[in-house]
Amino acid sequence: MKTFMRAGKLRPCRRLELARPFRSRRSLGLSLVEMSVIIFALVLLATLLLTTARAWLQGSDRAICIANIQAVQKGVRGFANMSGLGPGETVSGLEAKVVGAGNFFVELPVCPASGTYTLGGDQIPDLGTLYMTCSFEPTLNHVPEDIIGW
Template sequence: MSSEPAVEKPRSLTAAWVALALLFAVLGGFIWKSGSDRAACILNTRNVQQAARSFHGMNGLNFGDRLAKADLVGPGKFIESEPVCPAGGTYIWSPVHPAIGTLAIRCSHRKHQLDPALIKDW
């Protein structure tokens, strides 16, 4: 038996670096998914807004006239199938043709609310 003290081997940092890289990858994935969901929701809102404006113009309607989801959504209509928020929000449809700067739908998801300055011309 040797009386020499045990020599401590330097610890490998590989496992720590792998864990740190994995943590950043997971956090980055969540951030990307959140941004991607918000962008898709904004596109859904924009598409419905364009459909409402087109229906409005093609039928000679006035702002404030009745607007039914069935006027815009369905086979052969402006939007083939009802849009769905990718983050699980619920779309709230306007019952009337919206004035300029007012949305035809809005999402209930708190991170998908649009800044009024961005939609003032919609």
């Protein structure tokens, strides 16, 4: 212990302690109510995170599916333009002329949400009409909003 001299007398120096709230030995940990509140808050945050992640994944699946539909639509339009065909004309085996080795697509794209694609048959689609649609079109909105430029 340090000492200091005051008016000729040697006195021990006391250590200054900051004021602390009184805690007995029994209250050093967390109570059951405090622990329950903390666990509840963590579960709530985890639930919000999972819900947000699920919505993000559904949005990304929708975007990829629409990109697949757009690519096939443009492939069919490209084939029609290269062959001198117009909208509404029938081509036997149109799918085989667009999808396959050496064609616009090696294989037909797959819906990332495990949906199935339905092709429009052997007819070049009219402007504003899709050649390929997804089975999740009505439920998960796997349909583009504007297809005029396709």
